[in-house]
Amino acid sequence: MFTLKTLHRNKTVKYGVPMLLLVVGGSFGLREFTQIRYDAQKLRKKLDPSLEAKVDLQKQSVMLEEEYEKLKEVNLDEWRNIRGPRPWEDSKEYQDEQRRKLDKTD
Template sequence: MGPLSRSKTLKYGVPMLLLIVGGSFGLREFTQVRYDVQKVKRKIDPGLEAQLSKNKDKITVESEYQKLQERNFDDWVNIRGPRPWEDSKTYQEQLRKT
C-alpha cells in the first residue's frame, strides 16, 4: 500500500470525474438518437407530399371567408354538453326541441 492508494483524490475524485465526463458523452449520444428518430418520422412519401402541396394551394383564407359569409348564423343555438350526472342523449334532444 503506497501513498497513491491512500490518496482521496485518486480514490474518489478520479472516478467522479470519469463519471461526469462519461455521462456527458453518454447523454449526447442518447439525445442524438432522439433527434435522429424525430427526423426519420418527419419524412413523408414524395407522392403524398406532392398531393398535399397540390391540395394546399386550392384552399385560401379568402375562400374560407366566403364560405363563412354564406352561412346563416342567425338561428344558431349553442347546445352545451351534458354534465356527468345527466343522460347525454335525452338532455341534448330536449335542448334541440326548444
C-alpha cells in the same frame, strides 16, 4: 513511487476524478443514445412522396380570404353550446336527449 502512493491516498483523486469522468462521459453517452431515438422518429414520420405532394398542394391552396368568406357565411347567433357526455353517461342516449331539447326550443 512516492508520488504515486500520495496520489492514491488523496480522496480527490480516488473519488472525485472517477465521479467527474462518469458524469462527463455519461452526458456524451446519453447524447448519442437520444440522437438515435430522434433519428428513428424522423425516419418513421416520412411520408410517401405522392401523398406528400398532395399535402403540399393543400397547404398552398388555402388562402386567408377564402377562409374568411367561409366564416362570414356561418350564423353564430344560432349557435348553442352542448356539453359532451360524462364518462358514466351513455353517449348515444345523451346525444339523443340533447337533440330533443334543441328541437323543442327551436
